[in-house]
Each structure stands twice: as structure tokens, then as C-alpha cells.
Amino acid sequence: MTLGVFVLITCMVYLTSCVRMTRVFVYGTLKRGQPNYFNMFNNTNGTAEFLGSGLTTEKYPLVIAGKYNIPFLLNIPGQGHRVQGEIYKVDDKMLKFLDDFESVPTMYQRAVVKLEVTEWVGKTEGEEVLSPGNTTEAFVYSTTTYQPEWPSLPSYESYDAYGDHGLEYVVREGRD
């Protein structure tokens, strides 16, 4: 499989400005209503457009770990739950910002994940229109560099920083 499959070329009318766009699946603090969502919508760091929602076709452990209660999708297919999240189209600037934000490659690695679409609103020029039930692919920030005990932590289907688990995410500004 090549990177080209995931990278879409969106060209404006008259081909004067061609911007390379990439799809990213977010399952944690970058989702709507979650503590880092604002990062996606400040054009200083690139642009993101909501395309729809989906869930991973495979199960993965989505755990909350470390002293700052950070959500991690452990790259252990077949364990945990099929994980829900949101699919965004991002430009290169935003992709680079997200790579930094997610501390790639030490904390997370950017991998490709297969998804089942549950909602699709993306209708931009040049973008494929998908329906619930369709499968597609996107980049995801998951990790293989986890602590040995993390796979045994409780795993979640849908992350919510403010959920019943009580493990509220500690924002960067609030860390030691």
C-alpha cells in the first residue's frame, strides 16, 4: 500500500493553489468537546476539516495512562474494543503540527488504520463521498512504545476526558 492512497490532492478552481490534504482519525483529546479540540481550529497551525465519524475495523486497547491521564491507542490489533473517533482532512501544516503535538515518534507513531464509517459529511471537491458502513483508511496516532502494564489497563470504546472513569486529562499547562 502506498502513501498516495491516503493523500488527496485538492485543487482550487483554475489550479492556482493546490494543497495536499491528508486524512487523520482522532480518538482522544482532539475530538469535538475534548480538551485539545481547539488546536484543530486555529489557522496558525494549519487547517482541519471534519469529514465524519467512524470506528476501527479491528479492536485496539484504548487506555488512559501515565500521571497526566493521557489516552493512548496501543497498537495491538485484536485486543480491546473497536474504537470510535472522528475523521479530519488536514493540510501539511496541520499534519506537521499534529506530529509535533503527539511527540512522534517517541510517544506515538503515525500509523495507518482501517475504519468503518458511521457518519460522513465531507463533500469537498475531489473528496470521495462515503456512507455509513463503508470502510476507509486514515492516519492515526497510536503507539508501540507503551509501558508493559498498559495493555492490562481498562480499555475504552469511546474516549471522554470527563467520563465516569474519573481520570481527567491534565492539560499541558497544568503539568509539573
Ligand SMILES: *[C@@H]1O[C@H](CO)[C@@H](O)[C@H](O)[C@H]1NC(C)=O
Ligand atoms: C500552534 O503551534 C505552536 C507551536 O507548536 C503552539 O505553541 C501553539 O500553542 C499552537 N496554537 C494552537 C492554537 O494550537
Ligand SMILES: *[C@@H]1O[C@H](CO)[C@@H](O)[C@H](O)[C@H]1NC(C)=O
Ligand atoms: C490562535 O492561536 C494563537 C496563539 O497560539 C492566538 O494568538 C490566536 O488568538 C488564536 N486565534 C484564534 C482564532 O483562536
Ligand SMILES: *[C@@H]1O[C@H](CO)[C@@H](O)[C@H](O)[C@H]1NC(C)=O
Ligand atoms: C459505500 O457503501 C455503499 C452502500 O453500501 C456502496 O454502494 C458503495 O460502493 C460504497 N462505497 C465505497 C467507496 O466503498
